[in-house]
Amino acid sequence: GAGVSQSPRYKVAKRGQDVALRCDPISGHVSLFWYQQALGQGPEFLTYFQNEAQLDKSGLPSDRFFAERPEGSVSTLKIQRTQQEDSAVYLCASSPPSSGGETDTQYFGPGTRLTVL
Amino acid sequence: AQSVTQLGSHVSVSEGALVLLRCNYSSSVPPYLFWYVQYPNQGLQLLLKYTSAATLVKGINGFEAEFKKSETSFHLTKPSAHMSDAAEYFCAVSGASYDKVIFGPGTSLSVIP
Numbered sequence: 001g002a003g004v005s006q007s008p009r010y011k012v013a014k015r016g017q018d019v020a021l022r023c024d025p026i027s028g029h030v031s032l033f034w035y036q037q038a039l040g041q042g043p044e045f046l047t048y049f050q051n052e053a054q055l056d057k058s059g060l061p062s063d064r065f066f067a068e069r070p071e072g073s074v075s076t077l078k079i080q081r082t083q084q085e086d087s088a089v090y091l092c093a094s095s096p097p098s099s100g101g102e103t104d105t106q107y108f109g110p111g112t113r114l115t116v117l
Numbered sequence: 118a119q120s121v122t123q124l125g126s127h128v129s130v131s132e133g134a135l136v137l138l139r140c141n142y143s144s145s146v147p148p149y150l151f152w153y154v155q156y157p158n159q160g161l162q163l164l165l166k167y168t169s170a171a172t173l174v175k176g177i178n179g180f181e182a183e184f185k186k187s188e189t190s191f192h193l194t195k196p197s198a199h200m201s202d203a204a205e206y207f208c209a210v211s212g213a214s215y216d217k218v219i220f221g222p223g224t225s226l227s228v229i230p
Contacts, residue, residue: 045219
């Protein structure tokens with residue numbers, strides 16, 4: 001079946017531009033996560049949605065970062081006034097409804113590589 | 118709070134040799150532990166996960182990991198390395214269902230023919 005998809009796969013922005021990154025989760029997945037992966041490092045949590053509700057945004061690095069999931073499916077991560085330090089791969093992951101109380105596997109998309117010049 | 122350390126940012130093994138990638142975690146609650154693999158320009162793929170059931174967890178592609186609470190470790194092993202195993206490997210921890218996952222810095226595995 002279809003996995004998590006993200007678009008665009010690559011984005012080059014000039015410093016100060018706004019960008020919008022899209023994530024299409026696996027159909028039926030309730031939870032959606034955004035992570036930021038800097039070059040040579042592990043992914044770092046940005047924000048989490050359960051359906052359309054943003055339950056945790058503690059990882060967003062500044063108020064220039066904004067995420068939404070208005071209908072509980074597709075999500076958009078928006079970065080305003082991009083800076084060079086925003087250059088990274090942005091990963092989206094989704095997971096299905098919990099069963100038996102166990103933690104659920106997060107399925108990752110291929111990521112969007114953002115380069116800010 | 119949770120954290121993960123991975124000893125060795127780069128590991129090289131010969132084809133057919135044992136693969137051992139080390140992971141130690143810190144968690145204030147019973148942890149859920151994961152190993153993910155990332156191939157170049159691709160997303161993360163789950164190799165295996167520990168969720169408080171059996172301490173020896175078997176995953177895909179012949180990998181397995183053992184949860185050792187006394188050592189706060191979750192090392193990843195594979196008896197015989199294959200060229201296709203060359204990739205970046207991430208150990209990760211979370212504290213509960215629907216919790217954010219905290220990733221380690223990763224270990225790059227090279228397989229020498």
